[in-house]
Structure formats: structure tokens, C-alpha cells
Amino acid sequence: MLENHQPEPQGISKRSLPSDIPSLEPRIEVYLEEVCASFRAGLPEETRSALRAEMRVHLEERVAANVELGDTREEAVSRALEQFGESKQVGRAWQRERRGTLLARGASAKLSGRIALLLYVPSCALALFLLQVVNTIILGMSAGYMSPQTVPTIEAISYMAAFLLPVPAGLLTGLLAQGRAVRTTFRTLCLLWLPMAVCYAFRPSSTQSPLQSAGAMLLAFGLFWIPIGCASAGIGGWLRKKTTHLRQRLVLR
Amino acid sequence: MDTERELLKGNTPTLVLAVLADGPMHGYAMAREIERRSDNALKFKEGTLYPALHALEREEFITGEWQREGGGRERRVYAITPAGLAALEQRTRTWKGFASAIRRVIGGETDAGKSPTGTTGDLKAEPAL
Numbered sequence: 001m002l003e004n005h006q007p008e009p010q011g012i013s014k015r016s017l018p019s020d021i022p023s024l025e026p027r028i029e030v031y032l033e034e035v036c037a038s039f040r041a042g043l044p045e046e047t048r049s050a051l052r053a054e055m056r057v058h059l060e061e062r063v064a065a066n067v068e069l070g071d072t073r074e075e076a077v078s079r080a081l082e083q084f085g086e087s088k089q090v091g092r093a094w095q096r097e098r099r100g101t102l103l104a105r106g107a108s109a110k111l112s113g114r115i116a117l118l119l120y121v122p123s124c125a126l127a128l129f130l131l132q133v134v135n136t137i138i139l140g141m142s143a144g145y146m147s148p149q150t151v152p153t154i155e156a157i158s159y160m161a162a163f164l165l166p167v168p169a170g171l172l173t174g175l176l177a178q179g180r181a182v183r184t185t186f187r188t189l190c191l192l193w194l195p196m197a198v199c200y201a202f203r204p205s206s207t208q209s210p211l212q213s214a215g216a217m218l219l220a221f222g223l224f225w226i227p228i229g230c231a232s233a234g235i236g237g238w239l240r241k242k243t244t245h246l247r248q249r250l251v252l253r
Numbered sequence: 254m255d256t257e258r259e260l261l262k263g264n265t266p267t268l269v270l271a272v273l274a275d276g277p278m279h280g281y282a283m284a285r286e287i288e289r290r291s292d293n294a295l296k297f298k299e300g301t302l303y304p305a306l307h308a309l310e311r312e313e314f315i316t317g318e319w320q321r322e323g324g325g326r327e328r329r330v331y332a333i334t335p336a337g338l339a340a341l342e343q344r345t346r347t348w349k350g351f352a353s354a355i356r357r358v359i360g361g362e363t364d365a366g367k368s369p370t371g372t373t374g375d376l377k378a379e380p381a382l
Contacts, residue, residue, distance in 0.1 A: 035300065050319075054280060054329045055303060061281045062299070085298025097304035244313070 027077050028059050031087055038091030039098055059084055109184065112177035116188035119169040120229070124192050128199055130161040139205060162220060166229035174236015181240075185233035189226045196221055261297050265305040266314075267348065268295070270333060270341040273315060277332040280306060306331060314340050 032052050039048065059080050066076035084090065134154050166189075173188075174181040201214035208216070272278060272286045284299045309315045314337030317329045333341070 050329075051303065051307070053327070055300065057279075057326065057328055058281045058284075058299065058303075083299055085300040089298055090300030090303075093301040093304040097308050100308055 025060075025063070025077055027081065028056060028063075031059075031081055031084075032056060034087035035090045035094070039094045055084075108177075108179055112173070112180055112184040113188065115176050116169075116173045116181075116184045116233075117191075119172050120166075120185075120188050120192055123165045123169040124196055127161040127165050128196070128203070130157050130165075131200065132203055134158055134161075135203065135206065138207065162224050163228060166225045167232045170229040170232025170234075171236040171239075174233040174238070175240050177233075177237070179237075181233040181237040182230050185229050186226065189221070189229050193218065193221050193226075261295060264348070265297065265301065266309055267341070267344045269302070269305055269309060269331075270314060270337055270344065273331055273333040274338060274341055277330050279328040279330050283331075309337065312336075312340075 032055060035055065036048055036052050039051075043051070062080035062083060063073075063076045066079050067073060071079060085093075134157050137154050170185055173185050177184060197214040197217040200217040201210035203213070206213055268287050269283060272283050272290070278286065280299075280302055284297075284302055287295055287297075306315065306317070310317055310331075313334060315331045315333055317331045319327055320330050321327050
């Protein structure tokens with residue numbers, strides 16, 4: 001192990017981003033500019049700046065090591081750049097990594113979509129079932145089989161179907177999906193919007209016309225399920241990031 | 254030379270994980286450590302280390318954090334995660350199996366690492382994983 005290059009356990013402050021101070025050596029900056037051109041389009045400014053700073057630190061350390069080995073400053077910079085690799089070669093490596101990221105992101109979006117669908121389809125089915133229970137109770141009341149004391153039960157079930165069911169599904173989507181949980185949840189719920197309205201419109205022994213039922217479901221789904229589901233997915237995603245960050249801190253300690 | 258470069262390119266993430274398994278490290282130290290452990294046999298272009306680090310971080314095999322050291326220099330220090338350790342174990346197993354198979358085919362060696370003629374073959378520069 002290179003003990004002198006290990007991070008010191010004491011006297012270290014941890015930061016999320018470095019200060020992007022250009023190198024005193026213009027050749028290093030020109031070189032970094034060339035390398036960074038290869039991933040300019042694909043990464044946010046903050047990440048690019050951090051990567052550039054990281055590579056700059058590496059190059060400066062290599063220059064210092066080369067000077068220690070007896071090179072002049074000029075030679076040390078040339079050798080450090082050579083050891084780091086041609087800018088085109090490093091740029092190609094970044095492009096390969098970028099392609100890998102895009103593929104992984106596509107796969108992760110697909111996986112998130114599957115997770116959301118797997119969680120929301122049963123939730124929707126349960127909501128329809130609960131609404132059917134409510135409908136049956138109302139029919140029973142109007143036929144005189146049930147007492148008006150069942151009204152609070154109807155309200156509780158209706159609230160559960162309208163407000164509570166999208167919450168666990170959204171939270172779980174956020175926690176399990178690798179990213180883009182809110183977007184994926186929104187897409188999934190949009191996909192389920194119409195089928196839910198159709199299923200609700202043609203439910204057995206409905207007291208409303210199919211058009212009325214479909215309209216009510218479209219409205220309720222749009223007003224409650226989609227915003228509540230997306231917000232829950234957002235919270236789930238946030239929790240996931242927080243726990244990941246906590247894990248990272250523990251590992252680094 | 255091209256074959257060597259290609260082999261190294263494909264195995265850079267494994268080398269990085271192997272080096273980080275011994276403790277957190279920054280990019281420059283990793284490059285030096287790989288060179289040291291391989292007796293300078295594995296010399297790769299250091300700039301290509303960073304895309305590999307980025308990919309490993311994306312896969313959550315390693316984590317990176319900027320740290321300011323005593324002298325005021327800021328470095329991004331990487332540490333291996335439990336998922337990274339598991340991946341390293343898997344890759345090491347795969348690599349050992351693969352290297353052993355190749356050795357048997359091209360060197361005529363047995364599993365015990367000796368050729369029927371008693372020579373050890375040419376794969377001395379195998380990365381220390």
C-alpha cells in the first residue's frame with residue numbers, strides 16, 4: 001500500500017464539490033479542455049467541473065512526482081500528460097462510459113416502469129374492489145337491508161380508495177426504482193387512467209350511467225391518484241437517496 | 254501490445270476494486286498502487302482510470318467524496334461498498350477460472366500450475382487479484 005497517498009483520518013473536511021481553480025500550468029488546462037470536450041454534451045456542468053478538477057489534481061500530483069524524480073518542470077508536465085494518455089484516447093474512454101451510462105439508464109427506466117406497474121396494477125384493482133364494496137353497501141341501504149349507521153364505513157372505504165392506496169405504491173416505487181421514480185409513476189398512472197375509468201364505468205350493479213361513472217373516475221384519478229402517487233414516489237426516491245448517502249458515509253468512515 | 258491494452262482495458266474496473274478493497278484511495282494513488290502491485294507490468298494510461306471510476310460509482314460498487322486534506326489540497330477519495338466487494342469476489346472467481354483455463358490451453362499446464370514438462374509457462378504478469 002502507498003501509505004503516503006492514503007487519506008488522512010484527521011484534519012480532513014468532507015465536501016460535495018471541489019473548488020474549480022485552474023492549474024498554473026496552461027498545457028494541463030488545454031489538455032483538460034480537449035478531454036472534457038468528449039463528454040461536454042452528456043453531463044451536467046457541475047459534474048463536468050468536478051471531473052475536470054479531479055483529473056487536474058491527478059495531473060498535478062504526477063507532475064510533482066516527475067519533478068521529484070529529476071525532471072525539469074517542462075519535462076515533468078510533458079511526461080505527466082503522456083502518462084495520462086492522449087486526450088483523444090481518454091476522450092474515447094469517456095465516450096464508452098457515456099454509452100454504458102445511457103444503456104444503464106434505459107435499463108433502469110425500464111425496470112422502474114415495471115416496478116411501478118407491478119405495484120399500481122394491484123392497487124388499482126384493490127381500489128376498484130373497495131369502490132364496488134361501497135356500491136354494494138349503498139345498494140343495500142337503499143333496499144333497506146343495511147342501516148344508515150354504515151355511512152362512516154362507506155366514507156372510510158372511499159377515502160382509502162381515493163387517497164391512501166396510491167401512497168404505499170408510490171413510496172415503494174420510489175424506494176425500489178433506481179431513478180426517475182416520479183416520472184415513471186406519472187407515466188404508469190397515465191397508462192392506467194383510462195382502463196380504470198372503463199372498469200369503473202362497467203362495474204356490476206352500478207347506480208350511475210357508464211358515462212357518469214367514467215367521468216367521475218377520470219376526475220378522481222386525475223385529482224387524487226396521480227398527484228398523490230407522484231408525490232409519494234418523490235418521497236420514496238428522496239428516502240432512497242438519503243439512505244444511500246448514509247451508507248456511503250458509513251463506508252467512507 | 255494491442256492485446257495487452259485490450260486485456261487491461263477490460264479489467265480496469267476489477268483492478269480498481271481490488272485496490273480499493275484494501276482501503277479508501279484517490280485516483281492517483283490507485284494508479285500508483287496498481288503499478289506497484291504488478292511490478293510495473295500493468296502500465297495503463299491513467300486518464301482512462303476516471304471513466305472506469307465513474308462507471309463503478311454509477312453501479313454503486315464504489316463511492317467517492319471530496320476531501321480537503323491538511324495541506325489544503327482537495328482530492329476525491331473513493332471507497333468500495335459492500336456491493337463492490339461482492340462484485341470483486343465474483344470477478345476474481347471468474348478471472349481465476351478464465352486464467353487457469355487459458356493457461357491450460359496455451360501452456361499445457363495442469364490445474365496445479367505446472368506444465369507436464371515442468372515449466373511454468375509465460376503468464377507471469379498476471380494481475381495480483
